[in-house]
Amino acid sequence: MATADPLLRVDNLEVSFGAVRALKGISLDVREGEVIALVGANGAGKSTTLRSISGLARAKSGTITFAGTVINKRTAPQIVRLGLAHSPEGRRLFGGLSVAENLRLGACTRSDPDGVARDTERMFTLFPILRERWRQLAGTLSGGEQQQLALARALMAAPRLLLLDEPSLGVAPLLVRHIFDALAELKRQGMTMLLVEQNIALALELADRAYVLRTGKVALSGIASELRSDDRVAQAYLGAAE
Amino acid sequence: MSQLEYIIQQVINAVSLGSLYALVAVGLSIVFGVLKLTNFAHGDVMMVGAFTTVLLIAAGMPFIPAMICGIAASAIAGFLIERIAYRPIRNAPDVTRLLTSLAVTYILENLGILLFTSSPRNFPLPDILNSSWQLSGGAITFTNINVLTVALTFVSLIGLGWFITRTTIGLGMRAAAEDMQAAQLVGLDVNKVIIVAFVVASAYAGLAGVLWAAQAGVVQPQMGFTPLLKAFVAAIIGGFGSISGALLGGYMLGALEIFIVAFLPDTVVPYRDAIVFALLIAFLLFRPGGLLQPNREIKL
Amino acid sequence: MRIPLAIAAAIVLAAIVAFGAPHVVGDYFVRVLLLIALNSILVLSLSLSNGFTGVFSLGHVGFIGAGAYAAGILSLTVQQKKALLPHLPDLLNWFSLPFLPATLAAGLFAAILAVIVGYPLMRLSGYFVSVATMGFLIIVNVVLINASDFTRGARTFTGVPLATTLPWVIGWLAVTLLVLSRLVYSPFGRRMKAVRDDTIAASAVGISVLRARLLAFVIGAFFAGVGGSLYAHYLGSFSPNTFYFAMTMNLIAMLVLGGMGSLSGAIIGVVCVSILSELLRGFERGFTIGDFTVPALFGASQIVLGFLFILIMIFRPKGIMGDRELTFGLSRRSANHNHKEGKDR
Numbered sequence: 003m004a005t006a007d008p009l010l011r012v013d014n015l016e017v018s019f020g021a022v023r024a025l026k027g028i029s030l031d032v033r034e035g036e037v038i039a040l041v042g043a044n045g046a047g048k049s050t051t052l053r054s055i056s057g058l059a060r061a062k063s064g065t066i067t068f069a070g071t072v073i074n075k076r077t078a079p080q081i082v083r084l085g086l087a088h089s090p091e092g093r094r095l096f097g098g099l100s101v102a103e104n105l106r107l108g109a110c111t112r113s114d115p116d117g118v119a120r121d122t123e124r125m126f127t128l129f130p131i132l133r134e135r136w137r138q139l140a141g142t143l144s145g146g147e148q149q150q151l152a153l154a155r156a157l158m159a160a161p162r163l164l165l166l167d168e169p170s171l172g173v174a175p176l177l178v179r180h181i182f183d184a185l186a187e188l189k190r191q192g193m194t195m196l197l198v199e200q201n202i203a204l205a206l207e208l209a210d211r212a213y214v215l216r217t218g219k220v221a222l223s224g225i226a227s228e229l230r231s232d233d234r235v236a237q238a239y240l241g242a243a244e
Numbered sequence: 245m246s247q248l249e250y251i252i253q254q255v256i257n258a259v260s261l262g263s264l265y266a267l268v269a270v271g272l273s274i275v276f277g278v279l280k281l282t283n284f285a286h287g288d289v290m291m292v293g294a295f296t297t298v299l300l301i302a303a304g305m306p307f308i309p310a311m312i313c314g315i316a317a318s319a320i321a322g323f324l325i326e327r328i329a330y331r332p333i334r335n336a337p338d339v340t341r342l343l344t345s346l347a348v349t350y351i352l353e354n355l356g357i358l359l360f361t362s363s364p365r366n367f368p369l370p371d372i373l374n375s376s377w378q379l380s381g382g383a384i385t386f387t388n389i390n391v392l393t394v395a396l397t398f399v400s401l402i403g404l405g406w407f408i409t410r411t412t413i414g415l416g417m418r419a420a421a422e423d424m425q426a427a428q429l430v431g432l433d434v435n436k437v438i439i440v441a442f443v444v445a446s447a448y449a450g451l452a453g454v455l456w457a458a459q460a461g462v463v464q465p466q467m468g469f470t471p472l473l474k475a476f477v478a479a480i481i482g483g484f485g486s487i488s489g490a491l492l493g494g495y496m497l498g499a500l501e502i503f504i505v506a507f508l509p510d511t512v513v514p515y516r517d518a519i520v521f522a523l524l525i526a527f528l529l530f531r532p533g534g535l536l537q538p539n540r541e542i543k544l
Numbered sequence: 545m546r547i548p549l550a551i552a553a554a555i556v557l558a559a560i561v562a563f564g565a566p567h568v569v570g571d572y573f574v575r576v577l578l579l580i581a582l583n584s585i586l587v588l589s590l591s592l593s594n595g596f597t598g599v600f601s602l603g604h605v606g607f608i609g610a611g612a613y614a615a616g617i618l619s620l621t622v623q624q625k626k627a628l629l630p631h632l633p634d635l636l637n638w639f640s641l642p643f644l645p646a647t648l649a650a651g652l653f654a655a656i657l658a659v660i661v662g663y664p665l666m667r668l669s670g671y672f673v674s675v676a677t678m679g680f681l682i683i684v685n686v687v688l689i690n691a692s693d694f695t696r697g698a699r700t701f702t703g704v705p706l707a708t709t710l711p712w713v714i715g716w717l718a719v720t721l722l723v724l725s726r727l728v729y730s731p732f733g734r735r736m737k738a739v740r741d742d743t744i745a746a747s748a749v750g751i752s753v754l755r756a757r758l759l760a761f762v763i764g765a766f767f768a769g770v771g772g773s774l775y776a777h778y779l780g781s782f783s784p785n786t787f788y789f790a791m792t793m794n795l796i797a798m799l800v801l802g803g804m805g806s807l808s809g810a811i812i813g814v815v816c817v818s819i820l821s822e823l824l825r826g827f828e829r830g831f832t833i834g835d836f837t838v839p840a841l842f843g844a845s846q847i848v849l850g851f852l853f854i855l856i857m858i859f860r861p862k863g864i865m866g867d868r869e870l871t872f873g874l875s876r877r878s879a880n881h882n883h884k885e886g887k888d889r
Contacts, residue, residue, distance in 0.1 A: 056429060057428075058425060058428070058429070077428070078425075078428035078429055078431075079428055079431045079432060079433055079434070082429070082430065082431030083431060087429075088429050090425075090426065090429060094423055094425070094426035094429070095426070096418065096419045096422045096423060096426065096427075097422065098418065098422055099415065099418060099419060099422075103409075103415050103418075106412065106415060107412070107415055107416065107419050107427075107430050107432065108430050110412050110415075110416065110430060110431055110432055111430075111431035155430065156430075159430065159431060280671075282671050282674070282675065329854050332858040333857055333858055333861070336857070336861055337861075338600075338670045338671050339598075339600045339674075340857050340861045342600065342671060342674055343796065343800055343853070343857060344853075344854055344857045344858075346793060346796065347797075347850045347851075347853040347854045347857065348850070348854070350793050350846060350849070350850040350853070351846075351847050351850035351851060351854075353846075354843035354844075354846035354847045354850065355843065355847055356843075357842060357843035358841055358842060358843040358844060358847065361842070469789070473678075473682065476675060476678075477679075480675065514686075514689075514690040515686060515687075515690060517682060517683075517686045518682075518683045518686040518687060518690075521679035521680075521682045521683050521686075522679070522683060524675070524676070524679045525664075525665070525676045525679045525680070528668055528672050528675065528676045528679075529664055529665075529667070529668070529676075532668075532672060
């Protein structure tokens with residue numbers, strides 16, 4: 003049974019902010035080992051979807067099931083402990099803390115010092131710049147370095163599923179390539195990811211499958227490589243008002 | 245008495261007074277950092293520690309254990325205040341939380357009056373702490389309680405520095421102060437962080453309360469009020485919410501007050517507190533982030 | 545402009561209470577009634593900035609104190625000034641003002657002070673403005689204690705004629721209510737509330753945030769000064785610490801209990817807290833039930849009030865009235881009023 007069930011299943015999720023209906027019934031699933039891209043225009047509800055999965059936004063209705071547990075009503079820290087890490091939009095690093103301290107907090111839910119030490123070494127191979135910046139305050143890093151730290155901080159929780167919100171935002175073009183190489187390496191190692199990304203080309207290149215959101219609904223979904231040549235994806239961006 | 249000796253004496257006074265301000269301001273800043281709450285009840289938590297210490301000394305306990313019990317009593321008081329009054333309104337608007345802390349102050353102060361009346365009581369300081377050192381033939385004097393104040397301030401701050409850089413919960417306190425939501429996203433138990441922050445801040449209040457009362461020689465229910473207001477000024481000068489800022493602000497305020505008293509004309513001296521609070525207003529207007537956070541945004 | 549029947553009725557009723565009450569009930573109740581009316585003026589004046597514009601000032605009592613001392617100095621007789629304030633500057637020591645002009649002058653003095661203080665401070669928000677105005681209150685206190693040529697310093701300021709009678713207070717309360725209700729439910733009042741509810745949006749649609757806040761602050765200070773004068777002429781003698789944190793806490797408790805965005809709420813808050821305090825004060829003195837004697841418990845009434853306050857913050861943070869008003873049929877008028885303005889645009 004375990005192989006058939008997806009790791010994450012979102013079923014008819016609705017979220018409102020006051021009178022504004024941000025999500026109007028979204029359903030999606032992520033299977034173990036998959037990389038799923040969530041694309042769509044600004045305001046389509048991509049970030050809100052991630053935020054309700056990780057417990058920052060409350061669902062009005064619908065269910066979110068992660069590894070067999072319904073997590074709608076769980077708090078964000080509880081969800082992290084279940085093995086779901088979220089690298090949020092805008093990175094949200096602790097700027098007054100050093101790189102080392104940020105990574106240490108990323109692992110604050112864990113009680114296996116050896117595993118944490120191993121994962122720290124893994125982060126150094128994945129993102130060598132972090133070793134150089136080890137004692138530096140996170141707030142003094144460049145945009146690209148900060149993004150790498152944000153990814154590493156989320157990975158330090160040893161998650162089964164990683165939510166990534168706009169890893170290319172505010173990063174110099176050269177470094178975007180670098181970051182997506184690291185994500186590809188993670189995928190090769192078997193990390194399951196749900197990725198929100200403005201840069202559709204990059205996202206669809208990395209992902210196995212994708213969901214296209216439009217004004218709070220799933221407009222389109224399918225195999226990433228097929229969607230790459232699908233005109234309706236571009237329409238979803240341009241025709242957001244419709 | 246030479247000019248130099250006079251100046252050295254004033255520096256000693258400034259360090260001693262500044263240590264007290266720094267101790268109070270650090271506690272205020274810890275709570276403000278994590279909860280964005282201007283905790284008026286902090287001064288009354290000082291009072292709890294000071295009264296506990298005085299009562300235990302009166303019951304025959306030696307000074308040091310009595311002081312430790314006083315600090316513990318303050319920590320417990322802080323824990324209870326957070327639990328009973330502040331937790332239910334944690335997500336309420338700023339004004340609601342500010343008002344709640346005023347109400348807690350009001351309750352604690354009147355509870356103090358109810359139990360101990362508002363007249364001051366003697367602080368039974370052991371003779372050894374009262375004895376003074378005379379240097380340069382009496383031109384420079386200070387007592388052992390001054391020495392103890394400065395020493396305990398340093399020791400406790402080194403301990404705090406270790407706590408907030410070496411322990412996960414201490415790192416969590418700093419992280420939560422910067423970005424509460426991000427702290428939750430890495431899986432920090434925010435409740436635990438807040439409780440620990442309150443207990444640590446209240447223990448600081450307890451230590452400050454005992455030392456303040458020991459220096460003043462008396463305890464009374466309203467004793468926390470003046471140090472609280474001064475600590476507000478110190479914390480804001482340094483950068484509200486920043487522990488190192490509170491430290492810097494505390495010593496700067498101590499130095500400023502001693503400077504006013506020692507070097508300005510007698511007609512100005514009674515207006516010392518007016519000058520201090522005018523400085524507070526000036527900082528809020530022109531540098532709301534304090535000395536250490538010059539770029540902090542402030543919106544109309 | 546026609547005066548609606550309800551206002552006329554309210555004025556008549558107030559006049560009957562003001563002049564009739566002393567003949568019907570005892571001195572104690574007249575005193576309670578007077579204090580309720582007096583505190584209503586103070587809380588209403590506080591509600592303008594703290595409730596309607598969302599600038600939570602902790603310095604309001606500074607204006608009340610300034611008004612009380614200003615009025616006190618003005619209304620002492622020339623002989624008293626020579627005896628009590630021998631170093632008073634020549635400008636002030638040769639005359640004595642009657643009650644009404646002294647009160648108006650006190651209001652004006654507080655208002656001018658508010659312009660000077662508010663012009664910089666009304667740029668601040670949130671806890672910044674609360675802490676800064678608290679700084680102002682402390683500065684006023686320090687000045688009152690040290691400017692002993694004017695205030696007798698920390699010693700009691702005494703000799704102010706006991707001119708504050710129930711009709712005077714009710715009259716001033718009526719004026720305060722009339723002015724504030726016209727202000728709050730006018731286009732300017734809507735601007736004030738817009739500034740409170742969403743500062744950024746308000747400034748985006750062209751409302752001057754500073755001007756709206758400053759005007760509310762200054763008008764509030766005027767009535768605080770007036771209230772201060774009434775207080776001074778009620779007490780006869782007072783000291784700088786009469787106008788300090790205890791009074792601040794008391795007024796804030798009344799305002800918050802009643803509801804911060806409502807004029808009638810402010811008065812309801814005053815009535816509730818006053819009655820409660822009176823009841824608890826009896827309790828506090830100690831009493832005997834049968835063989836059982838409860839000793840005097842000084843501070844107990846404040847403790848009960850404090851807990852009540854916290855319960856309100858937790859369970860009903862908008863107070864009894866919130867933003868609503870008790871209108872007694874006046875609501876139709878204000879609805880029409882709004883409607884007409886909508887058409888003018």
